[in-house]
Amino acid sequence: MTLRLDVPRELALERAAEIVAEAWRSFDQARPTEPPIDERLRALLDAALPEAPSSALEVLEDARRTLDETIAQTRPRFFAFVASSGLEIGVLGDLLASCFDANLAVWAAAASEVEEQAVRWVAEFVGFPAGAGAFTSGGTISNMTALAAARERAIPGARSRGLGGVEAALYCSQEAHYSIERSAELLGIGAANVRALPIDEQRRLIPEAVAEAIAADRAAGRLPVAVVATAGTTLTGAVDPIGALADVCAEQGVWLHVDGAYGLPAATTPSAGHLFQGLDRADSVTLDAHKWLYLPKACGVLLVRRRGDLAQAFSHEEAYIPHERSGHMVDITLEYSRPFRALKLWLAFRAHGAQAFRDAVEENLRQARLLYELVEAHEALEPMCGPPPLSIVPFRHVAAAGDLNEHNAALVRALQDDGRVWVAPATVDSKVCLRPCFVNFRTSDDDVRALVDLAVELG
Numbered sequence: 001m002t003l004r005l006d007v008p009r010e011l012a013l014e015r016a017a018e019i020v021a022e023a024w025r026s027f028d029q030a031r032p033t034e035p036p037i038d039e040r041l042r043a044l045l046d047a048a049l050p051e052a053p054s055s056a057l058e059v060l061e062d063a064r065r066t067l068d069e070t071i072a073q074t075r076p077r078f079f080a081f082v083a084s085s086g087l088e089i090g091v092l093g094d095l096l097a098s099c100f101d102a103n104l105a106v107w108a109a110a111a112s113e114v115e116e117q118a119v120r121w122v123a124e125f126v127g128f129p130a131g132a133g134a135f136t137s138g139g140t141i142s143n144m145t146a147l148a149a150a151r152e153r154a155i156p157g158a159r160s161r162g163l164g165g166v167e168a169a170l171y172c173s174q175e176a177h178y179s180i181e182r183s184a185e186l187l188g189i190g191a192a193n194v195r196a197l198p199i200d201e202q203r204r205l206i207p208e209a210v211a212e213a214i215a216a217d218r219a220a221g222r223l224p225v226a227v228v229a230t231a232g233t234t235l236t237g238a239v240d241p242i243g244a245l246a247d248v249c250a251e252q253g254v255w256l257h258v259d260g261a262y263g264l265p266a267a268t269t270p271s272a273g274h275l276f277q278g279l280d281r282a283d284s285v286t287l288d289a290h291k292w293l294y295l296p297k298a299c300g301v302l303l304v305r306r307r308g309d310l311a312q313a314f315s316h317e318e319a320y321i322p323h324e325r326s327g328h329m330v331d332i333t334l335e336y337s338r339p340f341r342a343l344k345l346w347l348a349f350r351a352h353g354a355q356a357f358r359d360a361v362e363e364n365l366r367q368a369r370l371l372y373e374l375v376e377a378h379e380a381l382e383p384m385c386g387p388p389p390l391s392i393v394p395f396r397h398v399a400a401a402g403d404l405n406e407h408n409a410a411l412v413r414a415l416q417d418d419g420r421v422w423v424a425p426a427t428v429d430s431k432v433c434l435r436p437c438f439v440n441f442r443t444s445d446d447d448v449r450a451l452v453d454l455a456v457e458l459g
């Protein structure tokens with residue numbers, strides 16, 4: 001037995017390329033429905049560990065079926081969650097990165113320098129004076145990494161001694177992403193010490209509430225570690241007032257982290273850029289290029305103002321990581337073995353230019369405003385919030401009679417069973433609603449209208 005395929009590998013590659021080309025053509029338009037899992041695949045799913053080899057072309061065909069019968073976030077009418085678009089050049093970047101399989105844990109020559117350059121480009125793109133940064137598996141790990149650095153800065157030596165009885169606290173809006181709570185759990189801060197603070201009528205964290213919570217914790221002998229401003233909440237796209245929060249943080253000497261995993265690319269646009277004023281004053285910033293920069297997962301980016309903050313929290317001396325060369329990335333990252341995720345963003349910026357990304361994000365912002373107008377204009381539909389700050393537009397269908405929460409939960413199920421559009425439900429102020437989010441460069445205005453038409457038709 002050898003690890004050679006039964007056909008020339010060039011032939012397998014050609015078939016894989018055909019599958020990709022076919023998928024790309026199919027993604028150009030919405031398809032009429034989501035296909036069910038077919039019988040062949042069902043049978044395969046019962047198979048035990050294969051001992052004998054199968055034909056490479058046959059197993060590729062089974063991969064194609066599997067993917068075709070999977071909910072593809074890349075399709076233009078997938079509006080649930082904060083999806084990815086699988087930008088073509090990024091897909092090719094992943095193929096190439098995976099082929100050469102560099103390890104970005106340690107110094108890797110050109111790939112390391114490209115990662116550093118891509119970090120600088122992202123920082124320049126969004127307007128943040130980064131001293132360092134790294135590509136991560138996503139917002140969760142970026143947030144955790146930033147907060148580990150904040151913890152070490154607030155409590156020097158915490159990484160080795162533990163918190164030693166110090167009661168530390170984090171501050172964020174009640175609509176911050178749950179990865180902040182998870183970070184508190186894992187960093188020994190404790191989820192109970194995450195102050196999930198009140199929001200204003202536009203669902204933004206109230207800076208005065210942060211100042212008060214910090215003062216109350218200080219008075220009780222607790223130690224503030226970081227304030228997290230969410231720049232685009234996952235529920236409604238609210239952007240916390242970064243500048244005012246930076247004032248509070250400067251006054252209090254507390255780390256400011258901006259979680260822009262979803263929303264930060266909008267900082268580069270004419271219509272939403274002003275919402276991000278003060279970003280350049282943060283200590284650390286999270287952005288997911290696999291969300292609103294359209295790249296395939298995983299492509300998280302963490303930026304920090306001072307490289308030393310990451311090194312303080314993460315550098316290690318190990319017998320198997322010789323430091324004869326400076327700058328192993330593992331000295332500033334949470335992960336060890338790391339794929340060359342930066343390549344796809346580096347290629348995307350080069351192949352398209354930064355302006356194409358600003359334009360695509362602006363287009364999604366416009367589509368959100370279009371949906372908001374259509375919802376407002378329709379008597380059977382009702383927006384849950386005011387005009388969308390970014391590209392999320394929660395709304396519900398108003399039935400003549402019955403429980404509106406049950407009605408809208410049932411409507412989402414009906415829409416998913418129908419398959420022409422894909423939305424997920426959410427709850428805004430205890431009201432169940434549809435929560436579409438526009439982060440796909442393939443989405444057209446017709447796709448936006450189809451969502452409204454179908455919600456009305458099936459509602």
Ligand SMILES: *Cc1c(COP(=O)(O)O)cnc(C)c1O
Pocket residue numbers: 082137138139140141143177179230232233234259260261262288300
């Ligand atoms: C999606 C999201 C995250 C988590 O990012 P992952 O890449 O899924 O780990 C964190 N914060 C916000 C605001 C998000 O929208």
